[in-house]
Structure formats: structure tokens, C-alpha cells
Amino acid sequence: MDTAILVNLFYIASSILFIVGLKMLGSPDTARRGNLLSSSGMLLAVTITLLDQNIIDYRYIAGALIAGSIVGYFAATKVKMTSMPEMVAIFNGFGGIASLLVGSAEYVSGTFDNPAFLGAIFLTVLIGGLTFSGSIIAYGKLSEVISGKPYLYKGQQFVNGILLIAILFVGINMLFIQGFISSEETLVLLIVLAFILGVLFVIPIGGADMPVVIALLNSFSGLAACAAGFVILNNVLIVAGALVGASGLILTNIMCKAMNRSLANVLFSGFGAAPDATSESTQEQGEVKPISAEDAYLILEAASSVLIVPGYGMAVAQAQHAVRELGELLEDNGAEVKYAIHPVAGRMPGHMNVLLAEANVSYDVLVEPDDVNPVMETVDVCIVIGANDVVNPDAKDNEGSPIYGMPIIEVDNAKTVFVSKRSMASGFAGIQNPLFFKSNTRMLFGDAKETVSTLVSEFKG
Amino acid sequence: METQIILLIFVLVLSIFLGVELITKVPSTLHTPLMSGANAISGITLVGAILSSGSSEIVTIILGTAAVFFASINVVGGYLVTNRMLGMFKKK
Numbered sequence: 001m002d003t004a005i006l007v008n009l010f011y012i013a014s015s016i017l018f019i020v021g022l023k024m025l026g027s028p029d030t031a032r033r034g035n036l037l038s039s040s041g042m043l044l045a046v047t048i049t050l051l052d053q054n055i056i057d058y059r060y061i062a063g064a065l066i067a068g069s070i071v072g073y074f075a076a077t078k079v080k081m082t083s084m085p086e087m088v089a090i091f092n093g094f095g096g097i098a099s100l101l102v103g104s105a106e107y108v109s110g111t112f113d114n115p116a117f118l119g120a121i122f123l124t125v126l127i128g129g130l131t132f133s134g135s136i137i138a139y140g141k142l143s144e145v146i147s148g149k150p151y152l153y154k155g156q157q158f159v160n161g162i163l164l165i166a167i168l169f170v171g172i173n174m175l176f177i178q179g180f181i182s183s184e185e186t187l188v189l190l191i192v193l194a195f196i197l198g199v200l201f202v203i204p205i206g207g208a209d210m211p212v213v214i215a216l217l218n219s220f221s222g223l224a225a226c227a228a229g230f231v232i233l234n235n236v237l238i239v240a241g242a243l244v245g246a247s248g249l250i251l252t253n254i255m256c257k258a259m260n261r262s263l264a265n266v267l268f269s270g271f272g273a274a275p276d277a278t279s280e281s282t283q284e285q286g287e288v289k290p291i292s293a294e295d296a297y298l299i300l301e302a303a304s305s306v307l308i309v310p311g312y313g314m315a316v317a318q319a320q321h322a323v324r325e326l327g328e329l330l331e332d333n334g335a336e337v338k339y340a341i342h343p344v345a346g347r348m349p350g351h352m353n354v355l356l357a358e359a360n361v362s363y364d365v366l367v368e369p370d371d372v373n374p375v376m377e378t379v380d381v382c383i384v385i386g387a388n389d390v391v392n393p394d395a396k397d398n399e400g401s402p403i404y405g406m407p408i409i410e411v412d413n414a415k416t417v418f419v420s421k422r423s424m425a426s427g428f429a430g431i432q433n434p435l436f437f438k439s440n441t442r443m444l445f446g447d448a449k450e451t452v453s454t455l456v457s458e459f460k461g
Numbered sequence: 462m463e464t465q466i467i468l469l470i471f472v473l474v475l476s477i478f479l480g481v482e483l484i485t486k487v488p489s490t491l492h493t494p495l496m497s498g499a500n501a502i503s504g505i506t507l508v509g510a511i512l513s514s515g516s517s518e519i520v521t522i523i524l525g526t527a528a529v530f531f532a533s534i535n536v537v538g539g540y541l542v543t544n545r546m547l548g549m550f551k552k553k
Contacts, residue, residue, distance in 0.1 A: 018502055019479065025498050026487045032547040035498050039540040042505065046536075049508045055515030060526040064514065068533030075534065076541035081549075087542060088497050094535040095503040101528035102506055105513035109521040116466050218496050218503075225506040230469060232509045238469055239476045240505040246480025247499045251492060343489050350492030357549040363490045364552050 003053060010048040011236040017041025018240050022247065028363055045236055081358040082315055085214065085348040089138040092217045096131025099124050099224035100191065106231045107187055118175045120230035122190070126167065128224040129194025130201060135217050137202040138210065142347055148207030160200060167193050205267065208312075208389065210347045212255045212266045219248025251349050258343035260395075260405040288424065291442035293451055296418055297458035303380035303416075305336045307372065309409055310352050311345045313386015313422070317448035323385060324359040326452050329459040335380075338365050340372045340409045342390035369409045376413040384411055384419045384435075386448050392433045402431060412438050420444045420451045494546050501539025507532035 018041045024034025055061070079087045103124030110117065140146040170190045173180045181189070205213050222244025229237025256263050300306065308327060314320060327337045339361065341352045353366060376382075384391055387409075394401035395408045411417050412435050419441060435441055444451045487495055510532050514525030 018505075019483065022480075022499065022502070023483050025495050026484050026491065028488065028490055028550060028552070031491055031494055031498075031550070032544065035494070035501075035540065035543045035547060038498060038502055039544075042502070042507075042536055042540070045505065045508055046511065049511045052512060052515065054512070056517050057515065057522070060522055061511055061514050061529055064526045064529035065511075065533050068530040069537040072534040072536065072538030073541060076538040076545065079542065081546075084493065084542075084546075087538075088493070088500065091497065091500050091535055091539050091542075092503075094531045094538075095500060095506065098504070098510055098528045098532035098535060099506045101524045101531070102509040102513055105516070105521045105524035105528065106509075108524065109513075109516060109518050116463075215496065218500055221500060221503040225503045226473065228506050228509045230466075230473075232512060233465060233469065234508060235469070235472055237505050237509060238473050240502050242473055242476035243480040243483070244499045244503040246477050247484045247495065250481065250484050250487075251496060254487075254492075341489055343492070348493060349496060350489055350494070353490045354493045354546055354549075357490075357546070357551070360549075360551065362552050363550050366490060368489055 003051070007048050007052065008235065010044060011234070014041040014045040014048075015236050015239040017044065018243060022243055081354055082318060083143070084354055085210065085346070085351060086139050086142045088348060089135050089142055089214055089217065092214070092221045093132045093135030093139065095221035096128045096135060096217075096224050098128070099221075099228045100128030100132060100194070102228045103128060103231055104187060104191070107183070112178055112183065115175045117231065120227055122171050122174050124224060124227040124231055125187070125190050126171075126194045126197075127220055127227055129191050130198035131217055131220040131224055133195040133198030134202040134213075134220075135198075137199055138213055138217060141202070141207060142210060148210075150206035150209075151203050156200075156204065163193065163197055163200065167197065201267070207347060208344070209259075209266050211344050211349050211351070212252055212259075212263070214348045215248055215251035215255055216263075217248075219245050219252060222246075222248055255344055255349055258407060259403075260407060286437035286439075288436055289442055290445055291418070293444060293454035294458060296442065296444060297455055299416060299418075300330065300335075300381055300455065301333060301459075303330070303335050305378060305380050306330050306338075307376075307379045307382045307411070307414065308337065308339045309382060309384045309387050309391060309411055310339065310341070310356070311385065311387025311390060312347060312351075313388075313420070313448050315346055315351065315355055315386070317386065319385060319449040319452050320355040320359040320361075322449050322452040322456060324356070324361050325456050326383075326459070327361065327365075329456060333459070338367050338372065340369065340411075341366050342369055342387070342409055345387055345390050369407055373410045373413075376410050377415075379414040380416065382411040382414040382417045384417060384421075385452065386420065388421075388433055389431065391435055392431065393435055393438075394431065394433070397434075411435065412440070415440065417441045418444050420446075420448045422447065490550065494543050494550075497539055497546070498543040501536055501543060504532050504536035504539060507536055
């Protein structure tokens with residue numbers, strides 16, 4: 001049989017492994033096997049590709065494969081779970097730059113008489129480039145090398161418009177004119193413009209909106225691979241890339257829904273940068289009632305149902321292990337303990353779930369807002385640890401609030417609410433939180449980890 | 462050539478619909494592993510990278526080899542970190 005046919009049959013097999021693997025990743029019981037299936041699909045695709053008869057020299061391939069695998073191995077096994085958002089961001093970026101390089105390699109060695117081929121290269125380089133630089137900026141924001149604040153400037157729309165026109169011009173030159181500038185110059189210019197686009201795309205977006213950006217960049221890394229599939233006319237790249245593109249878009253959509261905002265609003269509004277948002281909080285706020293950890297313990301000891309609501313503050317304080325210990329002690333004390341996780345809590349989709357899993361919290365005690373809100377009145381104590389905007393009652397009560405309409409965890413309906421918070425500074429979005437002033441709210445000021453540890457030692461002592 | 466492109470577009474459209482149907486309802490517990498697992502799959506561009514770096518032209522080899530390097534970080538790192546995370550998800 002012809003080798004090309006055989007190779008393609010194996011590509012179909014690995015596509016099936018990707019599809020089934022991705023399907024299984026959607027359910028907790030099968031997820032790990034799903035990941036293994038999809039990785040065996042990858043191994044199959046790579047092995048079969050290595051048998052290609054057009055490959056002249058294996059030395060570079062082998063060297064790069066081994067070097068990349070070693071870097072990937074150490075990155076994956078050494079990374080702390082709290083650094084997972086940065087890790088996912090940078091991996092997205094590597095996928096993007098790889099596609100960009102594939103597109104460039106084909107462009108350099110290709111012919112220039114086929115607009116479909118050139119169009120595919122244009123898209124591969126553009127999407128790959130913006131995925132790369134966008135992911136690097138996201139990485140910088142998440143690891144706080146650069147400020148996580150949304151960055152807006154005058155004339156932003158104008159600059160973006162100019163950039164898009166420039167990209168369009170380069171594209172037209174690449175596909176149809178060829179000669180306005182040389183082919184090498186066209187490629188370099190396109191790469192530079194794609195990088196700038198990626199930077200300008202992520203830089204205005206604030207830290208709290210990062211879950212959306214990461215999910216979207218994830219989608220882009222798939223689309224870049226998909227476009228590369230059209231460059232080298234390869235089915236498995238198109239199938240796998242499209243699957244990733246679709247799953248990333250679904251996640252993006254879930255994140256946007258969890259904030260009750262459109263994707264365009266997240267990308268272009270620079271949420272939290274608007275200073276006029278705070279001036280609206282002129283209404284009667286009442287008094288903040290602090291409580292000591294010792295007194296909080298007495299209330300917790302009497303509670304028969306406790307709901308823990310973690311947020312980004314728990315990740316920053318690395319308090320997840322202390323939180324798990326507190327949860328176990330409460331259970332031993334006879335209380336029913338659940339954890340309510342808001343989809344956009346933290347800096348990436350599922351951030352809180354990963355941290356709690358690392359601390360050995362069973363995933364069946366993690367509940368979503370829709371499950372817990374109807375029974376909130378029956379909860380004796382809600383402990384909010386480092387979450388702010390996702391528990392802000394203004395989202396349902398105050399039409400003037402910038403987060404009005406966002407689905408929240410309605411902790412204010414619980415009998416008692418403890419809020420562990422560093423200080424009275426407002427949340428990421430710069431919005432006052434009336435929860436702190438409610439009559440059933442008590443503030444536990446201080447570092448989340450220390451506060452929770454004090455509670456734990458009270459239980460033990 | 463044209464028929465092949467049409468065929469590939471056909472594959473693309475079906476794959477997108479398949480992807481959307483495949484992952485409509487995901488519990489938030491799995492959002493991160495799904496994302497990093499999908500990200501590892503996007504490293505499939507490694508296949509293209511290998512073909513490029515096996516060429517005989519020097520510039521293509523350089524670009525292709527760099528692509529193999531980045532894509533294999535993406536693939537190996539992505540799958541391992543997903544596996545590590547999923548290993549932590551336990552039910553009592």
C-alpha cells in the first residue's frame with residue numbers, strides 16, 4: 001500500500017483518540033483516562049510523521065524534540081499549583097509561536113502562485129503571532145512582572161484601527177500583489193504586526209478578567225494550529241486545531257456568562273479602570289463590624305452547616321491547605337461543610353478547584369452558585385476567604401453598579417457571614433462591597449492564611 | 462488542489478461543530494484541566510514542524526527546528542501538567 005495512504009489512516013486514528021479523549025475530559029471520573037488517550041493520539045501522530053519519506057535529516061528534529069521534551073517535563077513537574085495560570089498562559093504562547101514558525105518555514109520554501117496557500121500562511125502567522133505575544137503579556141500580568149491593572153489610553157481605538165488596516169495591507173500584498181515589498185519583508189512585517197496586535201489586545205484587560213483572556217488565547221492556539229493544517233494540507237492538524245478552538249470558545253463563553261458581560265465588553269471596556277464607578281457609593285453604608293478569630297471560633301463551633309467561599313485572595317495567601325484543615329475540623333465537629341466556587345473566582349477558569357484539589361479537598365463537596373443559592377438561608381455560617389466581587393450583593397440590588405446583573409454567590413442570605421480580608425480596600429474592580437456593612441457580616445481582618453490557621457488552632461486547642 | 466481545499470474546509474466545519482457538541486456542559490472542577498489538556502492537543506502543530514525541519518533548505522530547517530522545540534514543550538508539558546492536576550482530583 002502507498003505510504004501516504006497509510007500515514008493518513010493513522011492520522012484518522014489519532015484524530016479519533018483526540019475526539020474521545022476530549023470528550024472524556026468533560027467528566028471527573030473519566031478525565032484522567034481521557035488525557036492519556038489524547039496523549040497517545042499525539043504520540044501516534046508524531047511517530048507516523050517521523051516515518052515520512054521526505055524527511056532528509058533527522059538530527060535537528062531529534063535534538064529539538066528531546067530539548068523541548070526536557071523543558072516541558074521540568075516545567076510541568078516543578079510548577080507550583082498556585083502558578084498554574086501563568087503556566088497555562090505560557091504554554092498557549094508556545095503553541096502559537098510554533099504554528100507561526102511552521103507557517104513561516106512553509107512561506108520561505110514555498111511558491112507564491114497559490115492564494116489559498118498564501119492565505120493560510122497569512123492566518124497562521126497572524127493568529128500564531130498574536131497568541132504568542134498576547135500570552136506573554138498575560139503571563140507577565142499573572143506573575144505580576146507587569147501591573148495587573150487594566151491599561152487604557154486615549155486614542156486606543158484609533159491605534160487599533162491603524163494596526164488592522166496595516167495588517168490588511170500586508171495581507172493583500174502577500175496574497176495578490178507580491179512585489180510592493182519583497183516576500184521576506186512582507187513576512188517580517190506581518191510577524192511584527194501580529195506581535196503588536198497581541199500586546200495591544202491583552203494589555204488593556206485587567207487581572208480579574210484574566211479567566212476570559214486565557215480561555216480565549218487557548219482557543220486561538222488551536223485556531224493557529226488549524227490554519228497551519230491548511231498550509232501543509234494536513235487533516236489531523238485541522239481536526240485537532242478546530243477541536244481546541246471550539247473548546248476554548250465554549251470556555252470563553254462560560255466565563256463571560258459568569259460575569260454577565262459580552263466578550264466585546266470584556267475585551268474593550270477596560271473594566272475597573274473607570275474612576276466614576278466608585279463615586280456612586282454615596283448611599284448609607286453603615287458600620288463595619290470586625291470580629292476576632294477567637295470569637296469567630298465560638299460561632300463556628302455551634303454551626304451545623306458551613307459554606308466556604310474562596311477567591312483570589314486565598315491563592316495569594318496560599319491558604320488552601322489551612323482552609324482544608326479547617327473544613328475537616330468543622331466536619332469532625334458535626335457540621336456539614338461545602339465549598340462554593342464561582343466560575344470566575346481566581347485568575348483562570350477552574351483556578352479555585354485546582355488549588356483545593358491540591359489541598360486534598362474532595363471535588364464532590366465543591367458546589368456551583370446555582371446549586372447553593374436556593375438553600376443559602378439554611379447555611380449557618382459562610383466563610384468568605386479572599387473573594388470580593390463574586391459575593392457583592394450590588395450585583396443583584398444596585399442597578400447603578402458596574403457589576404449589576406452578574407450572577408453571584410448570595411452569601412448575604414446566610415445566617416452569619418465571616419469575611420476574611422486583608423483590609424477594607426475595595427475589590428479588584430474598585431467597587432465598594434455592601435456585604436461588609438450588612439448586619440449579619442463580621443470581618444476577620446488580616447492575612448487569610450494566618451486567620452484560618454488561628455481558627456484551626458482554636459479548634460485543636 | 463481546489464477540491465482538496467474544499468475537502469479540508471469540509472473537515473474543518475464538521476470538526477468545529479463536533480468540538481462544540483463535545484464539550485457543552487463541563488463542571489467547573491474540570492475547567493483548568495480541560496483547558497490545559499486542549500492546549501496540549503493544539504501542540505499537534507508539531508506534526509507540521511517535523512515536516513518543515515526535515516527539509517533540505519537551511520532557512521526552513523532553522524524555522525522548523527525552532528517550531529519543533531516550542532511545540533514539543535507545549536505537547537509534553539501540557540499533557541504532563543494536565544495529568545498531574547487530574548491526579549489530585551479525588552472523591553472521598
